[in-house]
Amino acid sequence: MLRANYILKLLEKNERIDGRKLDEFRQINIEKNIIEKAEGSARVKIGKTDVIAGIKMEIETPFPDTPNEGMLKTNAEFAPIAHPDFLPGPPSEDATELARVVDRGIRESNSIDLEKLCLVEGQKVWGVFIDIHIINHDGNLIDASSLASLIALMNTRIPKYEDEKIIRGEYIGKLPMLHTPINVTVSKILDKYVVDLTKEEEDVLDAWLSVAVREDGYICSMQKGGAKGLNVKNIDEMINLAAKKSKELRKLL
C-alpha cells in the first residue's frame, strides 16, 4: 500500500519508481531461435519480464469456411515458475485474454499468408501453433508476448512433409509473412499515460488500451482493460502514443 502510494506520488510529478520517463520502455533483449525443436522461437525480455514464444507446425484439417487456408492457434501459459500468484492448473482468465489479444493482433493484421499453407484444399493444411510461456512476470506481458510471437513467426521454417509424414529437422522454406503488427499497451494512471508498466505499476493502473499497429499505420486490434473507464480523448491520445512507440519497437525486428 505504501509502495502503491509512492508510485502514484511520483507519477504526479511525471516520475517513475525506476527512473524511466512515462513513455519509455525498459531495456528489451531479444534472442531468436533458442529452441531447436521448435519450428521457430524467440525469447523476449523487457526488463525483468521474460517470455518465450515457440512455434510448432502440425498438419490439420482446415475449418470448413476457410478450406484453402492454414490454421493459426495461440495459447498462453502462466507457468507457476513465473510469479507467486501463478498457480498450476488450467489457463486463468488473464492467460486466456493474453493469448486471445496476441492472436488477434497477428490474425487480424493478416501477418501470415495463410493461403500458402494449404496442402490439399478442404483436407490438409498447415497449422501454426503459437505457444507463449511466461518465464518471469514483471508486467507488460501483452507487449512482450506479442513481440516474442511475431519474432518467432518471422523466424519460423516450414518442415518437410513427405509420404503423409512431417520430417522434423528438415525444412522447405520460411513461413510466408505479409505484415508485422506491433502491439503496444498504453495505461492510464491518474491522468497520465504510461507505457511498459512493471507489475507493481500495473497494480495501481486505472485502465489500459492495447493497440496492434501495422507497418502501414493501420490499427489491427484493440483491447481495453482495467477497472476504470476512458473517454474518447483518452482513447485517441493512447492510440497516438501506441503508434509512436510501435515505430520504435519495429526497429528491433
Add this chain to the structure above:
Amino acid sequence: MAKIKGIELIKDGKRLDGRKPLQIRDVEMKVGIIPNANGSAMVRFGKTIAVAAVYGPRLLLPKHLQEGDKAIIQCRYNMAPFSTDDRVKPGSSRREIEISKVIRQAFEPVLFLENYPKTTIDIYIEIIQADGSTRVTSINAASLALADAGVPMKDLVVALSGGKINGTLILDLNGLEDNNSEADMPMAFTANKKEITLLQMDGELKQEEIKKLMTEMFKAGEEIYKMQIKALKDRYSE
C-alpha cells in the same frame, strides 16, 4: 455463420438485410423476466437474443474469495448450444472466458462496489440465439438486469458494435457481416458521461475511421439508452 470469399455485403448503399450503413437492427427489450433473479432482462437485436440475470449483492463463498473492503463482480457469458448454426459445445470456451472478463470490466466503473464488502454481484448471461454482436447485446441486457435488481449504478451502460464492410463504416453487425467484415469494434459506455468501459477492435481501421465510428456509435447509443429507460419504466408501470 460462414466466411464467404469476395461477398458483397453492401449494394447501392444498402446492407444485405436492407439496412442503411448506420442503422441498427430492430431492438426489443424486456425487464424482469426471471422471477428467481434479483434482476433480469432480455434484449434482442435482430436475431441476436441475450438473457441476463443478476443475483446479489450476496455473501461470497468460499470465504477466501471475499474482498474485505468491496464487492466483487462475477460474470459468466455463455452461449446456448442451439444458439448458432453449428452446435456450441457446452462448457466455457476461451472466447467465452475472455468475453466474460471484458463484460465484467464494462460494469466495474459504474457500480459502488465499496458499499458491499465481502459480497459478490453475479451477472449471468445466456445467449439464446447468436447473430453477431452478442457481447454488446449481453451488456445491454446486463445493464437492465442490474437496474432491475436495484443495484445502485452511477449510470446505465449502453453498448453496440461498429465496423466496416466493403469500405463502409456500419453499426450493429449481424453474424454474416461480423464474419466477413474488414473490421469490427464492440464498445460499451456510460449513457450520460460517455465513459468507455469496453472497447475491442479487430480488423483494419485507420485512426480517423476509429474516431468517426465512435462518434456514430455514441449517437446510436442515445437511441439505445432511450429504449433501456422505456423498458425499465414499462416493468414498473404494469
